[in-house]
């Protein structure tokens with residue numbers, strides 16, 4: 278299984294609702310392709326993890342690259358032969374991180390949202406933020422972050438898309 282983490286920047290202003298709709302459409306597509314993942318958004322920057330079979334992830338990435346709603350797409354991290362899904366609960370879900378206080382309160386003082394804006398992005402920062410946001414989202418909605426069970430990648434409910 279392949280895991281890819283990428284960062285990109287919005288080209289046009291999208292509302293929270295627009296991004297939630299984008300995430301729902303992504304989740305529906307991903308579910309069909311047995312892809313799971315998670316993304317965060319902060320200040321118009323996206324950070325997203327995709328996991329699945331190499332050909333499925335590559336095909337999805339090709340489509341994502343062609344999407345004019347974002348640009349400056351940068352693969353921050355990529356790992357082949359990942360033994361198990363690290364973001365297996367949802368086919369895709371989004372968490373909004375546009376709040377400095379939230380960063381310090383939940384992620385600790387080692388993390389600042391300013392780093393979301395820097396390019397190239399540090400892989401350790403990207404993985405750290407995604408993993409902490411994913412665990413937080415799972416705990417808020419009462420899901421086990423490690424449990425995928427027999428069900429592969431749920432479609433998130435809008436209220437499970439965490440906005441702070």
Ligand SMILES: Cc1cc2nc3c(=O)[nH]c(=O)nc-3n(C[C@H](O)[C@H](O)[C@H](O)COP(=O)(O)O)c2cc1C
Nearest residue numbers: 285302303304306307323337340341344346347369
């Ligand atoms: C930041 C960002 C992340 C996206 N992530 C996904 C994704 O995980 N899966 C997906 O199918 N489409 C994703 N998309 C949307 C695709 O770029 C593309 O619009 C969509 O796959 C087209 O699907 P459709 O033909 O069903 O409309 C993403 C778009 C953006 C801007």
